[in-house]
Amino acid sequence: MIRRIGILTSGGDAPGMNAAIRAVTRVALANGFEVMGIKDGYRGLVEGNYIPMDKSTVSDILNRGGTVLGSARLTEFKDLEIQKKAVQTLQNAKIDAIVVIGGDGSYRGAMALTKLGINCIGLPGTIDNDIPGTDFTIGFDTALNTVVEAVDKLRDTSSSHHRCSVVEVMGNRCGDLAVWAAISCGAEIVITPETGYDELDVLERLRYLDKAVKKRHAIVVISEKIADVDELARKISQNTGFAGRATVLGHVQRGGSPSPRDRVLASMMGEKAVDLLMEGVGGHCVGMIDNKVTSMPIEEALSSPRHSRKDLYRLFDRLV
Ligand SMILES: Nc1ncnc2c1ncn2[C@@H]1O[C@H](COP(=O)(O)OP(=O)(O)OP(=O)(O)O)[C@@H](O)[C@H]1O
Ligand SMILES: O=P(O)(O)OC[C@H]1O[C@](O)(CO)[C@@H](O)[C@@H]1O
């Protein structure tokens, strides 16, 4: 019988994590559970850094970016001995179950704890949209809005100066932020882990857009960890009619007030997490698939292939 539920946020923070914390807390309290907030992800969990949560603790956080519980990366949490220590600390604090809000790495920690007897439910909180088992992660929509706003602004100035803006977006080896932004902004080129990267092709295409199509500007949206964007911008200036400029959007993409869509997604997922724990389920993650809140074992989610994005890339190609 579960009496006290813990909540933690782990990995890179994402807008909407607070909405999830609020939903888990309020639904759990309404069902008669006690709730403890665990600070700074698995680090706070191991150190016993816990705070009691009541209804007012989660007031005024729905609209706030980041995570009020703090987040961290603790590599040592992969170690079985550390996990056992964490379980002991949780038992001392009488925490019987945990909702883990984070990415795939955080899910693995949740799976490990469940195997050691603490039922955990994972909620997908990351701007990268790189977690299998859900169509959308909490934070993706807000980050996409941030990227689109920035690219729209870059387009204005690029157009005035006959420039090509190379915009690097996050994604941690997942191209979703880049391709969704590229479609939303009418970018000329998108480069992601899915498209691959050939510098000569990019330069040739830009020369064509300049000379044949007579574009006043060009936008290249590129996922992080693929190329040195300053170097690419230099090559564009040297080898095409555009002056190249690179912008790395960086951590600005992780902040900001969550979009209504992320708030609702997080709230629905938070509710589902508590429902699952009440049913005695552990080691599952919550997802939104075809507009329905679902759940599946974390193991299954992490081993299933990601949905194909072919349709999105085909659409992009047909629109340029
Ligand atoms: N295999 C694992 N076993 C146990 N714990 C893990 C494992 N992998 C990661 N973790 C824990 O989860 C934390 C977060 O993982 P990671 O840094 O991969 O981020 P994430 O949850 O994938 O989020 P994001 O990628 O969006 O930033 C790690 O610092 C570690 O504490
Ligand atoms: O905040 P950090 O540790 O620099 O991590 C950055 C990484 O985290 C994310 O923002 C979220 O996973 C990735 O997009 C990015 O690669």
Ligand SMILES: [Mg+2]
């Ligand atoms: Mg990850």
